[in-house]
Structure formats: structure tokens, C-alpha cells
Amino acid sequence: MRIRNFALDLRQPLTTATGDIERREGFLVAVDVDGHTGIGEATPLPGWTESLDDCRAALDGVDHPKTAIETDALADTPAARHAVSLALADARARRDDTPLAASFASNPHTSLPVNSTVGDAPVEQTVEAAENAVSAGFDCLKLKVGARDTGADITRLRAVREAVGDDVSIRADANGAWDRWTADRVLAAISDLDLEYVEQPLPAEELAGHAVLRRRHDTPIALDESLASVPPVRALASNAADVLVCKPMALGGPDRVLDVASRARNAGVDIVVTTTIDAVVARLGALHVAAALPGERAHGLATASLLDSDVAADPAPVRDGKMSVPESPGLGIDPDAVLD
Numbered sequence: 001m002r003i004r005n006f007a008l009d010l011r012q013p014l015t016t017a018t019g020d021i022e023r024r025e026g027f028l029v030a031v032d033v034d035g036h037t038g039i040g041e042a043t044p045l046p047g048w049t050e051s052l053d054d055c056r057a058a059l060d061g062v063d064h065p066k067t068a069i070e071t072d073a074l075a076d077t078p079a080a081r082h083a084v085s086l087a088l089a090d091a092r093a094r095r096d097d098t099p100l101a102a103s104f105a106s107n108p109h110t111s112l113p114v115n116s117t118v119g120d121a122p123v124e125q126t127v128e129a130a131e132n133a134v135s136a137g138f139d140c141l142k143l144k145v146g147a148r149d150t151g152a153d154i155t156r157l158r159a160v161r162e163a164v165g166d167d168v169s170i171r172a173d174a175n176g177a178w179d180r181w182t183a184d185r186v187l188a189a190i191s192d193l194d195l196e197y198v199e200q201p202l203p204a205e206e207l208a209g210h211a212v213l214r215r216r217h218d219t220p221i222a223l224d225e226s227l228a229s230v231p232p233v234r235a236l237a238s239n240a241a242d243v244l245v246c247k248p249m250a251l252g253g254p255d256r257v258l259d260v261a262s263r264a265r266n267a268g269v270d271i272v273v274t275t276t277i278d279a280v281v282a283r284l285g286a287l288h289v290a291a292a293l294p295g296e297r298a299h300g301l302a303t304a305s306l307l308d309s310d311v312a313a314d315p316a317p318v319r320d321g322k323m324s325v326p327e328s329p330g331l332g333i334d335p336d337a338v339l340d
């Protein structure tokens with residue numbers, strides 16, 4: 001297995017609950033299957049995966065990629081597992097001369113809607129950002145909430161709904177900022193706004209609290225950060241979510257997401273796939289996984305624009321709020337273009 005490291009600066013530092021992110025560092029790996037090369041990417045993210053050093057050590061310890069996946073030797077290093085699993089899937093799809101999405105499912109989507117993220121800002125800027133996204137073709141907005149007082153967030157959500165009309169889907173992502181009482185109050189106050197869902201209103205461990213919110217309110221509940229601390233099967237068993245936000249990098253690879261998705265389907269729960277602000281290889285992996293899932297939800301894949309540069313040209317840029325799934329074999333990217 002060949003391993004190459006990379007580092008990409010963000011255009012602007014991104015403030016998250018676990019600190020500012022200024023650059024994304026990780027590893028590209030190449031594996032061979034029956035004479036066909038496949039590529040994968042490991043881009044660890046603090047709070048979601050192992051550290052960069054642990055990721056490198058795990059990748060260095062892989063002698064036989066196929067065996068490493070089959071024996072679950074990389075279970076504790078999801079970013080490393082993601083790279084190896086994706087590279088194997090890419091190599092096999094290239095060998096079989098089929099796009100990756102078509103190797104995952106029989107009738108994959110050829111194009112997917114993606115959401116535009118609207119960051120925390122005062123109401124006027126929030127409305128302006130939302131209107132700009134809709135003008136650019138997005139029909140799904142994800143508003144960051146939870147950073148200011150709840151009255152201000154409720155005003156922002158209401159103003160955006162009034163500005164963009166009823167045809168645009170609106171999600172609110174609180175990143176676990178609220179306690180049960182606060183979440184209860186906000187959900188009651190926005191019940192008429194027809195939000196697609198509120199994502200992670202409560203802290204990650206609060207599965208029971210999310211289940212209570214689901215029972216008490218009509219607005220659907222999505223879990224994101226919870227999946228970094230509890231296994232997805234537990235989240236499903238707790239009836240804590242209408243939607244699971246799945247990050248292939250954090251779950252350990254495309255195969256893991258497909259497994260969660262089939263369990264979720266049996267529980268009547270939808271999946272939204274998102275990146276962890278990855279380079280083009282992992283973004284394409286997430287796109288192919290999302291394309292293999294049923295349903296029409298928008299996914300959180302429009303993150304290329306956050307990066308100042310990339311490891312190779314992007315064959316699936318966002319256009320009109322959508323991404324087209326590459327039709328060439330595998331991921332749709334030439335391994336040599338990435339590895340040189």
C-alpha cells in the first residue's frame with residue numbers, strides 16, 4: 001500500500017465546537033486489486049476520529065489492505081479504515097469497469113441535491129446569505145443555530161423562512177448547544193416554520209433527551225455528533241432520531257455508512273451523508289455513497305469551496321445546488337493524478 005501525506009489550507013479558518021480549523025491534513029493511499037489501482041483518503045478530524053499521528057501509525061501497520069478490513073484491524077482508527085476501505089472499493093469498481101455508486105447499489109442517483117450551510121450571524125446577514133444561496137440554485141439550507149440566545153435564533157429562522165418561501169427546505173443545526181428545557185422551548189416556537197429537521201439540539205450523549213423531543217414535537221430530529229460517541233445501532237434502538245447524519249470518515253468508510261443505512265431503513269430513519277471537510281478523494285467517496293442511498297434528501301457534500309486548493313481537479317463541482325455523480329469507473333478520478 002502506498003501512502004502520501006497532504007495538507008490543504010482552508011480559505012478562512014472555520015470555527016467549530018472543538019476549536020478553529022485552519023487546514024486539513026491527511027493521507028492518500030493507493031492499493032492494487034487484480035492489477036487495478038484504487039485510491040482512498042484519510043483526513044482525521046479531532047473530536048470525530050483518531051489523531052493525525054495515530055492515523056499514520058495505523059496506515060503504516062497495514063500489510064494486507066483486504067485482510068485489514070476483513071479482520072477489522074482498523075476499528076479504532078476510523079479515518080485510516082476509511083482510506084483503506086475506499087481504496088479497495090475504488091480498485092474493485094475500476095476493475096469491474098463500473099462507477100463506485102453502481103457497485104454499491106443497483107440504481108444509484110446520477111445527481112444529488114446538496115445543502116448550503118448558512119453560518120451564525122445577525123439576522124440581516126443570515127437572510128442575505130440564505131437569499132444568496134437560493135439565488136445560486138440551492139433548495140436546501142442548513143442554518144447554524146445555538147451560538148446566540150434562543151430568541152435571536154428563532155428570529156433568524158423565521159426571517160429566513162419568510163425570505164426564501166415555502167419551497168426551500170430549511171435545516172437548523174444546533175451542534176448540541178441546548179439543554180432539554182431550551183430545546184423544548186425553541187422547538188415549540190418554530191413548530192409553524194416547517195423545518196426539514198433540527199440537527200443535534202442536545203449534547204451527543206443525550207439519546208433519551210432526543211427521543212423525548214421527538215415525541216413532543218412535530219419537527220423531525222437529526223443526530224450528528226451523537227454518532228461520534230455512540231454506535232449508530234444504539235441511536236436507532238433509542239428512537240432518538242428521524243435522520244442520521246453520517247460522515248464516512250468518522251464511521252470508518254463507505255461500507256460502514258451503507259451498513260448503517262440498511263439498518264436505518266428498517267427503522268424508518270433516513271440518512272444524510274456529509275463530509276468532514278475532506279479533499280476531493282473522500283468527497284467523491286461520500287458522493288458515491290450518498291448516490292447509492294434511496295430517498296431525495298439533500299446531502300452535506302458542498303464543502304470543496306472551503307478549501308484553498310485540492311489534491312486533484314474535482315470532477316463533481318457543485319452546480320445549481322447539485323452535484324453530478326461521475327460516470328467513469330470507480331471514484332471518477334485518475335489515481336495517477338492524485339498520487340504524483
Ligand SMILES: [Mg+2]
Pocket residue numbers: 173175199200224225245
Ligand atoms: Mg452537524
